Amino acid sequence: MVAPDFAEALKALRSTMESIEAVLDLDSLRADIAALEEQAADPTLWDDQENAQQVTSKLSFLQGQLRKIEELRGRIDDVEVMHELAESEDDSDTRAEVETELVSVGKAVDELEVRTLLSGEYDAREAMVNIRAEAGGVDAADFAEQLQRMYIRWAERKGYPTEVLDTSYAEEAGIKSTTFTIKAPYAYGTLSVEQGTHRMVRISPYDNQGRRQTSFAGVEVLPVVEQTDHIEIPENEIRIDVFRSSGPGGQSVNTTDSAVRITHLPTGIVVSCQNEKSQIQNRAAAMRVLQARLLARRKEEEQAKMNALKGDSAGSWGNQMRSYVLQPYQMVKDLRTDHEVGNPTAVLDGDIDGFIEAGIRWRKQQEQQQ
Structure with missing residues (x-):
């Protein structure tokens, strides 16, 4: 006989999993994986390394999501079988193991449920x-x-790759700022x-x-700009300065002016990058940072308009x-x-x-x- 509290907990887990699967749309998820696998198998994929990294990263993520859902489904089924075995044999050790596994599965389901709450316009971005x-x-x-x-x-x-684009070191210890x-x-x-x-x-x-x-x-978090964002920055709206990269204590770590600082004249936004080896690479990285800031600024302006229409005068929830x-x-x-x-x-x-x-x-x- 299944204990009422166990039966209720199991029913709740299955219900939550059904909601998660409905939101994530498993058929669509499998179709996306198949399309990305086809792209990944293309021998010319790595001709464009940036695109290739995006394809393989997204494929790995979606495969992991699907695998996690299937594994959780299996664990829920297994814990039910284990519980029935423990009850039929009146095995206290197996019963304790079931309780531990039930808590573990519940935590994993809760973590997966959080993923379904990420439905904002840019939430899927790096x-x-x-x-x-x-x-x-x-x-x-x-x-x-x-x-x-x-x-x-x-x-x-x-297992997420990271890339440090810029670090400004403080004189005595620590950093003034960093972007990665x-x-x-x-x-x-x-x-x-x-x-x-x-x-x-x-x-x-x-x-x-x-x-x-x-x-x-x-701490400021921005969505990485993609080609579909149409963030155009005319050359006459930016000023580019070059300088030597510096390390801790302000000491020069490069004998050439490879670091790049870009000022966006209409907004006054200033970004810099000094972690790449060449000025061209640093300029490209700094432009990506500037585009991300302009994208975030556009998003904030759109949100401010919506808040004004709704009469929302509350400040940003992000401070303190x-x-x-x-x-x-x-x-x-x-x-x-x-x-x-x-x-x-x-x-x-x-x-x-x-x-x-x-x-x-x-x-x-x-x-x-x-």
Whole structure:
């Protein structure tokens, strides 16, 4: 006989899986995979390396999504069989194993459900992340560098490629700013909830009196521009300056003027790139960053018009979004969702999925209330 609580939990899992499969549209997913497999088999694919990387990355992601759904379906079936076996043989060890597996499957289903909440216009894009040190002096610069490592470690854990486009080092320690891309489908939709002001409280390693210091760093997440976006930038609207790349402490790391700074004259947006070896490569990378910023600006203007029509005068939800407290106690807390953990070391090492999932669910609730 199936215990009522187990039966209800199993029914809830199956219902959630049906909703996930309906949203993801498995027939369409399989058709997309077949089309991408055909492209990947084309011997001329790698003639255009950038397009080839996009095709193979998207194919790998969609195959992983389909495999994850099929595996979860199988695990749900298996846990039901295991439960029936445990009950028929009155086996306490198997019953305990069933309970553990049921919790594990439930968590995996919840994680997959979050993916269905990413339905924004640009959510399926790769992400471009910009981090800048704000108030707090050298501690803020050090904090900004820790955040860069946190997001790159998060990407590494998931097997997502990253590319650092630009890093401006601070004089004493840390960085003034950095821009990098995370090359995975839905990276933008996933990480966009990380946008805002991050705050750290700790005993400053740079204060010889050992005082507690509060520092701030800003995180900006942009969707990577695609060819269909039609972001045209006339040559007469930009100013291009070249300079030598610099490393920690401001020292020159290149003997040629290979670094590029582009100023968009109509908006005043300034971007730079110094991590590529040639000026041509840095210019191309800087243009990609500028296009992403202009795309985000266009999106913000469109949203502002919609908010004006709806009478929405609320400010951006992104500011002051998370606190990392290392002293006098240890805790990382999201100020929007109230999600918190007591292990800042793990969080700063890239263990941020709980915060991201809570943020995505919170954002969906905010959208539904508007």
